[in-house]
Amino acid sequence: MTGNAEQPLARLTLAQQIRDALVSRIVSGEIKPGQRLVETQLAATYGTSQAPVREALRELESMRMVETRPRRGTFVRHFVQQTLKESYVVRAALEETATRLAMLGGxxxxxxxxxxxxxxxxxxxxxxxxxxxxxxxxxxxxxxxxAHNELLALSWEALQIEARTAVTMVAADVSPRQVARDHAELLASLEAGDLEQACRHARDHQWHYADLPHDAHGKARGSAG
Structure with a gap:
């Protein structure tokens, strides 16, 4: 998506729809850690062939939500929530740096x-x-x-940003209204032109979703000030 209002929004493929449905069931606890995901059963559940199910499972594996064990099948990983938290800490560092490079380069x-x-x-x-x-x-x-930094961009893309964003919206019950509000605030920070403030906002914007007991500055969540 380039920002052109005339360009149609990309729509989720069948595999992505199955991926998000599985994410919702995993995050909610309906599908338990350690549970095996059988392609034929999932295909029957979602009324499709095994091909999109297989693709969905590959995406989930790349996100470390499931793991494939040789000759045994695909299983839901333990500590799925921890994996999501870790990805946002990494993303926060990458986007803070990208913001700094883009602003310094004008x-x-x-x-x-x-x-x-x-x-x-x-x-x-x-x-x-x-x-x-x-x-x-x-x-x-x-x-x-x-930012014009190829390695940074490759590292960012490797986090499977589209999929993880979809996962977070399901897992954290983030509304479209909240998404718009948060990004409007981030945009205002960027428009103001204060380099350090904008970089801090870019980092905090992602760190928030790491859902750690403290923020990026060491302050306990929920504390005043």
């Missing part, structure tokens, strides 16, 4: 970022979580690409 794509926030607000109005997810990912990808 390459911050503000027009594109404003267009994505506009798309998020439209998604919030329509209560369209999928559209909010895509616009959120596009917002951050604009900044990462503006």
């Amino acid at each position: 390459r911050l794509p503000l027009a594109e970022l404003r267009a994505e926030v506009k798309a998020m607000r439209a998604a919030a109005k329509a209560d369209d979580a999928e559209a909010a997810c895509w616009a959120s990912v596009a917002f951050h990808r604009h900044i990462v690409r503006a």
